[in-house]
Amino acid sequence: MDDQELKRRAHDLDVTVWVGKGGLEAVVDELNDQLSDRDLVKVKLLRSARAGGSTDEQAETLAERVNATIVDVRGHTVVLHR
Template identity: 45%
Template sequence: MEKEKLYQLKSDASKISPILNIGKNGVTETLVEELNKQIKANRLVKVKVLKSAEEGQDLKTIAEELAKATRSTIIDVRGRTVVLYR
């Protein structure tokens, strides 16, 4: 992905709120289905990873799992928030 597009997407992401929260159940089929719907509707989505979801794996692993499951691109991982784009 080209740098200007990446900067623009990061800028756009700063203006939106997280659509989904990932809790202690982690990345489930239901969550992936809902995330796919949201990505299809909005293209750029923000997902909040709660502290309870991180047990046993780090945020980067969770972000990669989400991106792979939804066939999207990780735009940014900041704090406990993951921004995905398709």
Template identity: 40%
Template sequence: MDKEKIYQLRGEATKLKPIINIGKNGVTDPVLEEIKKQVKANRLIKVKMLKTSAEGEDIKTSAEKLAEATKTTLIDVRGSTVVLYR
């Protein structure tokens, strides 16, 4: 994906509210299924991660694993909010 497309998607994402919250249980199978469903419906989603959900990892590493597990593209990580795109 080229940088121009990523910048465009980041701009679109600023208007979005987080659809999914990942809590202290971390990334579970039901959470992955819900993310896949939401990305299929909306193509661009925001996910809010609780800082303790990262299980000792930083949010960026967790976000990369999340993107890989859901076959999406990681667009942006700001604080504890992750933007995913299909």
């Protein structure tokens, strides 16, 4: 599936993972489970999670931790694909 198709599918997705003050560590297992069930997952980085760095940096870190690729980053929302 090409990038444009993935972005089109991601547009209608609801956010299913929220990263808060617990940081990325708190959501890695849940995100792994969701990526196993479906190929696209939308993640929202709340203000308390963004204190340590930019959204792009945290998206890269999260993608590496769950062995996924970043489809799109808009504002503080990230779409991951595996």
